[in-house]
Amino acid sequence: MELLRLGPIGHEIPVVRDDGVCFDLRPLITDIDPNFFATGGIARVRAALEADELTELDGAAEMRIGAPLTRPSSIVCVGMNYAAHARETGAEPPEHPVIFFKMPSTISGPNDPIELPPYATKADWEVELGVVIGSRTFRAASAEDGLNHVAGYVLGNDLSERRLQIEESGGQWSKGKNLPGFTPLGPWIRPAAEVDPGNLRLRSWVNGEARQDSLTSDLIFSVGEIIHQLSQAMAFEPGDVILTGTPQGVALSGKYPYLADGDVVELELEGLGRHRQVVTITE
Incomplete structure (x- = not known):
């Protein structure tokens, strides 16, 4: 399981890639940020994957790859x-x-x-x-x-x-x-x-x-x-x-x-x- 953020600078979309397929995380989380980690985000993403609740992100392969997290305190x-x-x-x-x-x-x-x-x-x-x-x-x-x-x-x-x-x-x-x-x-x-x-x-x-x-x-x-x-x-x-x-x-x-x-x-x-x-x- 790989956590990514795809898209233009300042407008990245949170994504999880599993077996080469990128799934849109926006219905589940706001971003991969401190709150994501503080609230057990990785476990929630894994559970959503296992439950087949996520939708594939169209055009992911053509998107810019951003930093996979944002706004750390340090x-x-x-x-x-x-x-x-x-x-x-x-x-x-x-x-x-x-x-x-x-x-x-x-x-x-x-x-x-x-x-x-x-x-x-x-x-x-x-x-x-x-x-x-x-x-x-x-x-x-x-x-x-x-x-x-x-x-x-x-x-x-x-x-x-x-x-x-x-x-x-x-x-x-x-x-x-x-x-x-x-x-x-x-x-x-x-x-x-x-x-x-x-x-x-x-x-x-x-x-x-x-x-x-x-x-x-x-x-x-x-x-x-x-x-x-x-x-x-x-x-x-x-x-x-x-x-x-x-x-x-x-x-x-x-x-x-x-x-x-x-x-x-x-x-x-x-x-x-x-x-x-x-x-x-x-x-």
């Missing part, structure tokens, strides 16, 4: 969560999760263009496993308990502008993470019960050339441990997104050039689909 990101990536940045693997924040306004669809202002000269890609929170989470008792609060998983690109992040940061990474469209998500959310987050292959390419290729088994802090540790310091709300970190193979390593006008960025995460984004420099 996007919390974990940095340097793959040991090899930490090393390529010149840092030691952290003893505790390193975090930064992205604004919900950075969310875009998986195939929307990456629009960069002309001063974004060090834009970088980061393929990541995203976690969607299903219930309010504060002080999770353990890593195992942390997983009980996950609604589903999604592929994300934690785009970064390294000059703003590092050279002009003022000490906070978030400055280089929050340009509009800097969090492409999608194409779908897959329910947590259908995903093993500890053993997924994730990859990225730029202009068809391989950049990243790793497994989530290499995460320093697992999904459950991230939720357990971070929830001691903050409360997650339904619909919030956690990006769990990126593996080695980014431009920050010095091995590859930063993104330029016309570049094509592609990402893939096992079971969670694929992105394709074209870089455009805007005046």
Whole structure:
């Protein structure tokens, strides 16, 4: 079962895809938003599917694929969560999760263009496993308990502008993470019960050339441990997104050039689909 939102920006239609068929969720829900997750939306959608209560959405195959959720209260990101990536940045693997924040306004669809202002000269890609929170989470008792609060998983690109992040940061990474469209998500959310987050292959390419290729088994802090540790310091709300970190193979390593006008960025995460984004420099 895959949860998607299809249609023009700002007018996306909530959809569930099952066995390749897209069903219109508008008779059942308003949108795939925090209220959807807070009110057991995934279970309601599954029940409607099983009861054959949903109607196929005409023309779904021709529609733009939007981000599969909207209006989370927060996007919390974990940095340097793959040991090899930490090393390529010149840092030691952290003893505790390193975090930064992205604004919900950075969310875009998986195939929307990456629009960069002309001063974004060090834009970088980061393929990541995203976690969607299903219930309010504060002080999770353990890593195992942390997983009980996950609604589903999604592929994300934690785009970064390294000059703003590092050279002009003022000490906070978030400055280089929050340009509009800097969090492409999608194409779908897959329910947590259908995903093993500890053993997924994730990859990225730029202009068809391989950049990243790793497994989530290499995460320093697992999904459950991230939720357990971070929830001691903050409360997650339904619909919030956690990006769990990126593996080695980014431009920050010095091995590859930063993104330029016309570049094509592609990402893939096992079971969670694929992105394709074209870089455009805007005046």
